[in-house]
Amino acid sequence: MNPNSEKTPVTVTLPAGTHWLCTCGQSKNYPHCDGAHTGSTFTPKKVDLDAPQTIELTR
Numbered sequence: 001m002n003p004n005s006e007k008t009p010v011t012v013t014l015p016a017g018t019h020w021l022c023t024c025g026q027s028k029n030y031p032h033c034d035g036a037h038t039g040s041t042f043t044p045k046k047v048d049l050d051a052p053q054t055i056e057l058t059r
């Protein structure tokens with residue numbers, strides 16, 4: 001089950017680089033966007049990190 005679909009905060013550690021994060025809650029590769037939002041009003045959130053970072057995500 002996708003933790004984002006229940007609006008539960010999730011803590012993840014992401015490496016440095018550009019990440020496209022899921023905002024629709026339907027990604028099978030959560031927290032990363034896999035295009036499941038196509039045809040909806042959702043768009044992924046772009047996150048650019050200069051260094052690895054632990055972040056908390058919610059929908």
